[in-house]
Every structure is written in C-alpha cells, then in structure tokens.
Amino acid sequence: MFVIFKWYRHSFAATCLSILSTTFYAVGAFMLVGYILDLENLRREMSLPEALLMAAVFLLIGFGCMKLAARVALNKERKLAARNAARPAPIRPEPAPVSGGFCPKCGAKHEAGDSFCVRCGAKL
Secondary structure: OOOOOOOOOOOHHHHHHHHHHHHHHHHHHHHHHHHHHOHHHHHHHOOHHHHHHHHHHHHHHHHHHHHHHHHHHHHHHHHHHHHHHHOOOOOOOOOOOOOOEEOOOOOOEEOOOOOEOOOOOOEO
8 A cells, every 4th residue: 555645754765765656656647547547648659568667666666665754764763763862851959848837817836738726716
C-alpha cells in the first residue's frame, strides 16, 4: 500500500523526502493513466512494456523515498528522545510545612489542617 504524503513533525529532511516520493508516485500513476487513455498520443511514442517499465521505476523510486523518509524521521526521533532523557529533571523546591496559626475570633492556637477552632468553634 502506498502512503501518499506524511508530515514529519521533527524532521524537515524526512518531510521533503515524503514530498519527493509523492511526486514520483504521481508521475508513475499519470504515466499509466496517460498510456491507457492515450493522452497526447502516448501510445504512438512508446510501447506498453516501455510505459509499464517507466511507471514501475517511478513507483519504486517513490516507495524507496518514502522508506528513506521514515528511517530519517525515526533516527531523528531517537536522537531527540536520547537528548531529552539525558537532561536532568528540574528541581522544584518543596513547600514549607504549615505549622498552624491562631483563631481570628478568640486567638487560640490551632494545628495545620484544622477547619474549626477547638476553643470557640469558629471556622478557620
């Protein structure tokens, strides 16, 4: 099965090869269609085996370019993954533990995480 075109996110070279392979696919397909429909008197200029051979060559070159594009993209992705794996994780400071506070209503000391004052019952 032929892949028409694929955009490779991290590899410009692979994307260019993919475009090139699409061009070769199109030329090969148009060669066959042109011969079958006798566009521009193509049958008079070449025989059927010549047309089939030229179309096959263009399709094989297109297939080779697509395989090469996939290989180039895979190598690029492996290099990016290795580079990202080599980077150390950013160090984030841990938040300081909250030690509690005082009730706004009665001034009693409370522990961290308390929702209500133990002395007066006010919401903290």
